[in-house]
Amino acid sequence: MAIVYQKSKALTDAELHYCPGCTHGIIHKLVAETLEELGIIGTTVGIAPVGCSVFAYNYFTCDMMEAAHGRAPAVATGVKRTHPDLSVFTYQGDGDLAAIGTAEIVHAAMRGEKITTIFVNNAIYGMTGGQMAPTTLVGQKATTAPYGRQKEHYGSPIRMCEMLSTIDGCTYAERVTVTDVANVVKAKKAIKKAFTLQQQGAGFTFVEVLSTCPTNWGLSPLKAIDWLKDNMIPYYPLGVYANRTEEAK
Amino acid sequence: MAKELWKGNEAVAQAAIRAGCKYFFGYPITPQNEIPEYFSKHLPLVGGCFIQAESEIAAINMVYGAAGSGARVMTSSSSPGISLKQEGITYIACAELPAVIVNMMRGGPGLGNIAPSQADYFQATRGGGNGDYRTVVLAPATIQEAADLVQEAFDIADYYRNPVVVLADGMIGQMMEAIEWRDPKKRELPQKTWAANGTFDKREHNIINSLFIDAGDCTVQNKKLEEKYRAITQNEIRYDLSGDEEPEVVLVAYGTTSRIARAACIQLKEKGIKASLFRPITLWPFPEKALHDEAQKPSVKAVVTVEMSMGQMVDDVKIAVNGIKPVEFFGTGGGTIPTPQQIVQKIVTVVGGK
Amino acid sequence: MTHEIIISGFGGQGVMAIGKSIAEAGMKEGMDVSWLPSYGPEMRGGTANCSVVLSHNPIISPLVQNPTELIAMNKPSLIKFEPAVTAGGLILVNSSIIEIKTTRTDVTSAYIPCLEIATELGNLKVANMVMLGAYIEATKVVSVETIREMLVHMFTGPKAALVELNIEALRRGAACIK
Numbered sequence: 001m002a003i004v005y006q007k008s009k010a011l012t013d014a015e016l017h018y019c020p021g022c023t024h025g026i027i028h029k030l031v032a033e034t035l036e037e038l039g040i041i042g043t044t045v046g047i048a049p050v051g052c053s054v055f056a057y058n059y060f061t062c063d064m065m066e067a068a069h070g071r072a073p074a075v076a077t078g079v080k081r082t083h084p085d086l087s088v089f090t091y092q093g094d095g096d097l098a099a100i101g102t103a104e105i106v107h108a109a110m111r112g113e114k115i116t117t118i119f120v121n122n123a124i125y126g127m128t129g130g131q132m133a134p135t136t137l138v139g140q141k142a143t144t145a146p147y148g149r150q151k152e153h154y155g156s157p158i159r160m161c162e163m164l165s166t167i168d169g170c171t172y173a174e175r176v177t178v179t180d181v182a183n184v185v186k187a188k189k190a191i192k193k194a195f196t197l198q199q200q201g202a203g204f205t206f207v208e209v210l211s212t213c214p215t216n217w218g219l220s221p222l223k224a225i226d227w228l229k230d231n232m233i234p235y236y237p238l239g240v241y242a243n244r245t246e247e248a249k
Numbered sequence: 250m251a252k253e254l255w256k257g258n259e260a261v262a263q264a265a266i267r268a269g270c271k272y273f274f275g276y277p278i279t280p281q282n283e284i285p286e287y288f289s290k291h292l293p294l295v296g297g298c299f300i301q302a303e304s305e306i307a308a309i310n311m312v313y314g315a316a317g318s319g320a321r322v323m324t325s326s327s328s329p330g331i332s333l334k335q336e337g338i339t340y341i342a343c344a345e346l347p348a349v350i351v352n353m354m355r356g357g358p359g360l361g362n363i364a365p366s367q368a369d370y371f372q373a374t375r376g377g378g379n380g381d382y383r384t385v386v387l388a389p390a391t392i393q394e395a396a397d398l399v400q401e402a403f404d405i406a407d408y409y410r411n412p413v414v415v416l417a418d419g420m421i422g423q424m425m426e427a428i429e430w431r432d433p434k435k436r437e438l439p440q441k442t443w444a445a446n447g448t449f450d451k452r453e454h455n456i457i458n459s460l461f462i463d464a465g466d467c468t469v470q471n472k473k474l475e476e477k478y479r480a481i482t483q484n485e486i487r488y489d490l491s492g493d494e495e496p497e498v499v500l501v502a503y504g505t506t507s508r509i510a511r512a513a514c515i516q517l518k519e520k521g522i523k524a525s526l527f528r529p530i531t532l533w534p535f536p537e538k539a540l541h542d543e544a545q546k547p548s549v550k551a552v553v554t555v556e557m558s559m560g561q562m563v564d565d566v567k568i569a570v571n572g573i574k575p576v577e578f579f580g581t582g583g584g585t586i587p588t589p590q591q592i593v594q595k596i597v598t599v600v601g602g603k
Numbered sequence: 604m605t606h607e608i609i610i611s612g613f614g615g616q617g618v619m620a621i622g623k624s625i626a627e628a629g630m631k632e633g634m635d636v637s638w639l640p641s642y643g644p645e646m647r648g649g650t651a652n653c654s655v656v657l658s659h660n661p662i663i664s665p666l667v668q669n670p671t672e673l674i675a676m677n678k679p680s681l682i683k684f685e686p687a688v689t690a691g692g693l694i695l696v697n698s699s700i701i702e703i704k705t706t707r708t709d710v711t712s713a714y715i716p717c718l719e720i721a722t723e724l725g726n727l728k729v730a731n732m733v734m735l736g737a738y739i740e741a742t743k744v745v746s747v748e749t750i751r752e753m754l755v756h757m758f759t760g761p762k763a764a765l766v767e768l769n770i771e772a773l774r775r776g777a778a779c780i781k
């Protein structure tokens with residue numbers, strides 16, 4: 001029988017620990033397919049964050065490192081600057097990247113580090129149990145914002161793609177989502193573009209993926225997808241935010 | 250080889266480059282700024298890379314990444330900056346990565362001041378970060394020793410896959426002395442087959458990690474570390490013993506303070522008080538047995554610890570002496586350097602003058 | 604013999620450089636040497652000093668409490684360190700800007716008009732070399748020839764002409780010592 005589909009060689013046989021309906025699995029798959037298609041599994045080092053994707057090091061067959069909370073871009077810098085020929089990526093959530101690791105991501109972008117960051121934004125802290133994230137929407141409830149996030153108290157959610165796109169060292173920044181097939185295809189294209197640019201020696205590349213957290217949002221997987229479309233996309237519009245590549249000029 | 254006049258901080262950086270360290274990640278803080286400045290000038294000339302990071306936290310995590318991918322790498326800072334690096338150091342220790350961390354100590358606590366101090370002894374020897382871990386702590390007393398120990402620190406780090414701290418102070422960083430460049434004793438260093446530097450499709454993926462979510466696994470890792478620490482304790486203890494062979498009083502001091510204590514020993518001799526100076530070179534592992542043996546000599550009436558702190562190493566001295574002789578302490582905190590006269594005065598009150 | 608020297612003055616007067624020159628020359632002549640600067644938060648201005656120890660025996664502590672020789676390049680330095688000089692010691696005073704005399708009777712004092720001499724030589728930057736020349740003449744701790752070798756090494760190419768200027772500054776400083 002002909003094989004019509006199989007798991008990417010960039011993924012191990014380990015069973016993913018993610019909750020049912022969580023989109024981390026899809027995003028892992030897209031990264032893995034990219035590594036395989038570009039033929040760079042053997043020359044890539046991935047950096048896992050602290051948060052739901054903390055075990056990402058068990059899922060990719062490339063060499064992996066587990067970083068301290070928020071520090072993945074600094075760890076990636078250490079790898080890339082000592083091994084410029086390797087492809088290096090960080091895979092980070094919104095608590096990791098947009099709260100505790102804000103300095104590291106901004107300065108990695110400023111230096112134009114030749115790394116790719118996959119930023120999974122689900123507007124909440126997942127692993128620790130649904131606490132408020134800097135990306136939590138105004139009015140959205142969290143275990144540390146039981147009355148919903150109040151703007152007067154915490155300000156408005158941070159938009160990382162927009163913010164990083166203002167930095168010269170950020171060669172490419174795009175926000176995508178994986179709510180349906182069409183968007184999954186677009187997300188794959190963005191991720192592949194980011195890794196391809198890195199291989200070409202471009203500066204910092206950034207792909208933000210809007211993701212769901214059915215467990216901590218208290219919604220079924222399907223309703224979570226709807227919630228993302230109805231609430232997150234209007235505040236975090238999809239699209240390309242920075243493109244400082246030669247072709248764009 | 251002819252002697253050369255070197256400033257401590259610059260000698261530390263040059264020693265690292267001589268040891269094959271081509272990567273440095275750091276953040277400015279007085280009194281160690283000549284270290285990053287030297288690296289920023291010289292690393293590009295040897296095909297290496299210097300990065301001034303956005304913070305000490307970022308710098309130590311860059312070290313983690315570089316060490317994890319197999320590079321010889323170091324960072325340096327001074328007391329408050331080392332506090333910020335503790336998170337990274339405990340991760341480096343647990344992930345068993347070789348790295349060298351230099352602390353040119355200054356007055357504390359808090360922002361303190363920029364004067365020489367030894368108040369980070371606890372932080373260095375007890376592990377300022379979380380969890381059960383140890384860093385090898387080397388304490389040079391001269392620029393020559395700093396240059397020698399920094400070179401060897403890289404070998405020790407690689408040999409044991411463990412972070413090594415070189416603990417000096419602002420005085421050693423800022424002063425100049427004549428030194429001779431020499432190579433450390435040769436060690437057979439293991440290949441870094443564990444490094445995350447690309448599988449090149451030739452092996453299973455390597456994982457650099459300090460997360461052991463299963464308590465059983467974490468216990469195994471802790472035991473593994475403990476065995477390593479035992480081996481280090483067996484193999485790497487270093488100290489220097491000088492002065493009278495039948496002393497009435499044993500002075501214990503390290504680094505800068507040991508030099509002042511030596512001057513005090515000479516003044517004590519003039520007063521007819523016999524003293525020896527026990528100088529730990531490794532602060533961890535602490536030369537416990539050797540100090541115990543010295544204290545046990547029948548001539549010894551007391552052991553006096555001298556530090557530029559309010560009393561930190563004295564705890565280890567008490568553990569080593571284990572109650573067989575009285576242990577006294579003289580220290581100056583907050584960046585003040587003790588004078589030989591102050592030390593002599595203390596000892597006269599302890600053992601009585603003649 | 605161990606020389607324990609304190610060199611002190613305003614930032615920018617070249618006090619650190621005097622100290623480094625003495626230390627380097629001492630090292631080249633086979634002595635054990637140390638140079639320890641005072642360092643403060645300010646980069647410029649204020650009073651700066653360094654301690655230099657030269658010895659034919661291994662140096663124990665690089666800290667100088669009681670200098671055998673004091674080089675005072677400004678008045679605050681003289682006032683601060685004069686009482687600490689050992690009996691029988693030496694105090695060299697930059698008399699161009701220090702109008703007072705030393706008060707100690709148990710030390711040797713000499714007054715060097717560093718700025719006037721440097722002005723005569725046409726380059727104010729050599730004022731510290733004038734003082735160094737006086738120090739070497741007074742102590743004979745190192746030879747002028749060693750300093751010349753260092754200068755030749757330091758000033759090359761278009762700066763080579765500075766060697767003779769500096770040597771002349773050393774000579775003029777030495778001439779102030781009777």
